[in-house]
Amino acid sequence: MTEPSDPLPSEHRVxxxxxxxxxxxxxxxxxxxxxxxxxxxxxxxxxxxxxxQLRSALRTLLVLMATVGALPAAFAFVDGFAELRVGSIPLPxxxxxxxxxxxxxxxxxxxxxxxxxTERAFARLVQPNRAEP
Numbered sequence: 032m033t034e035p036s037d038p039l040p041s042e043h044r045v046x047x048x049x050x051x052x053x054x055x056x057x058x059x060x061x062x063x064x065x066x067x068x069x070x071x072x073x074x075x076x077x078x079x080x081x082x083x084q085l086r087s088a089l090r091t092l093l094v095l096m097a098t099v100g101a102l103p104a105a106f107a108f109v110d111g112f113a114e115l116r117v118g119s120i121p122l123p124x125x126x127x128x129x130x131x132x133x134x135x136x137x138x139x140x141x142x143x144x145x146x147x148x149t150e151r152a153f154a155r156l157v158q159p160n161r162a163e164p
Contacts, residue, residue: 066157080153084146091142099131 066073106113106123115122 083149087145
C-alpha cells in the first residue's frame with residue numbers, strides 16, 4: 032500500500048476566521064481619486080482632456096495658417112495686389128504691420144476661452160456629486 036504524500040506548501044488549506052482577513056470588497060473610487068492614483072481609468076480621463084485641448088489648438092492653428100499663411104500667396108499670385116497703396120504705404124505692409132496683430136489677439140482670445148471652457152467641463156466631471164440642499 033502506498034502512503035499518501037505530504038501536501039505541497041501551496042496546496043495546504045487556509046482557514047479564514049475573520050471577515051477582515053478575507054478578500055477585500057471592491058471599493059469604487061471617485062473620478063478625482065482615479066486621476067490622483069494614476070489608474071487606467073484616470074489615464075483615460077487625462078488623455079481625453081489632452082485630446083480635447085490638442086484639437087482646439089490644432090483648429091486655431093489651422094485657421095491661422097489659412098488666413099495669415101495665405102497672405103504671401105495672395106501677394107505673389109493676385110495681380111496688382113502687392114502694388115496697391117493706402118496713401119503712401121503699400122497695402123501688404125499695412126496688412127502685415129497693422130492688420131495681422133489684432134487678428135492674432137482675437138484668435139488667441141478665442142483659443143483661451145475654448146480651453147477654459149474645456150477645463151471647466153473636465154472639472155465638473157471630476158467633482159464628486161454633491162447633494163443639492
